[in-house]
Amino acid sequence: TQLLEQSPQFLSIQEGENLTVYCNSSSVFSSLQWYRQEPGEGPVLLVTVVTGGEVKKLKRLTFQFGDARKDSSLHITAAQPGDTGLYLCAGGGEETSGSRLTFGEGTQLTVNP
Amino acid sequence: EAGVVQSPRYKIIEKKQPVAFWCNPISGHNTLYWYRQNLGQGPELLIRYENEEAVDDSQLPKDRFSAERLKGVDSTLKIQPAELGDSAVYLCASSLFGLAGNEQYFGPGTRLTVT
Numbered sequence: 001t002q003l004l005e006q007s008p009q010f011l012s013i014q015e016g017e018n019l020t021v022y023c024n025s026s027s028v029f030s031s032l033q034w035y036r037q038e039p040g041e042g043p044v045l046l047v048t049v050v051t052g053g054e055v056k057k058l059k060r061l062t063f064q065f066g067d068a069r070k071d072s073s074l075h076i077t078a079a080q081p082g083d084t085g086l087y088l089c090a091g092g093g094e095e096t097s098g099s100r101l102t103f104g105e106g107t108q109l110t111v112n113p
Numbered sequence: 114e115a116g117v118v119q120s121p122r123y124k125i126i127e128k129k130q131p132v133a134f135w136c137n138p139i140s141g142h143n144t145l146y147w148y149r150q151n152l153g154q155g156p157e158l159l160i161r162y163e164n165e166e167a168v169d170d171s172q173l174p175k176d177r178f179s180a181e182r183l184k185g186v187d188s189t190l191k192i193q194p195a196e197l198g199d200s201a202v203y204l205c206a207s208s209l210f211g212l213a214g215n216e217q218y219f220g221p222g223t224r225l226t227v228t
Contacts, residue, residue, distance in 0.1 A: 004155075009153075033216075040221065040222075041219075041221050041222075042117070042204050042206065042219025042220050042221055042222055043156070043204075043219050044219070045216045045217070045218075048216065088155050088156075090155070100158055100161070100169060101158070101217065103155030103156050103157070104155050105153070105154050105155050106153070106154065106155050108153075
């Protein structure tokens with residue numbers, strides 16, 4: 001089973017601070033997705049990256065896919081309480097998993113007002 | 114447009130009892146997924162359907178779990194008999210196609226507690 005390791009597992013910060021969440025693997029993925037999940041709800045897709053070195057921005061969120069397509073990062077600028085949630089990375093298209101998405105264990109982010 | 118619908122939202126049963134979960138995907142989505150999510154972890158795929166065909170069920174514990182997707186629309190996931198370790202959130206998701214880069218739309222999940 002392919003592992004996607006996320007770090008940190010838990011992050012508690014104050015409103016206005018910046019943060020970065022990492023997603024690492026030893027395998028190559030053809031695509032990498034980031035989801036956010038709130039309590040009692042299913043994950044919601046934030047972004048999909050498919051090209052090594054690709055950078056995508058979504059308002060205050062910046063996503064980067066590593067050059068070798070084995071890792072990714074999510075950077076949040078000036079975090080707000082509404083950013084609180086479980087952030088999940090998911091890799092797809094790895095040669096042994098085919099079209100199956102492999103999820104990381106998630107980073108639980110709490111932004112305190 | 115309605116999202117993925119799941120029922121029930123919560124279920125509490127005693128071990129050794131059967132339980133079933135129902136999912137109605139987004140209209141027009143031919144790919145349907147069932148995931149299990151344990152507390153503090155990411156979702157793990159149990160089974161993936163392309164229309165009515167199960168194309169990836171390698172991680173489904175077939176001794177006690179079964180699933181069906183009659184007519185390629187709604188789906189039911191069953192556990193019989195349930196064990197304590199089955200307590201988790203069961204998520205259903207759908208997508209237009211089964212490609213890894215495609216967006217999957219998740220339902221709210223069914224939280225199962227086995228006592």
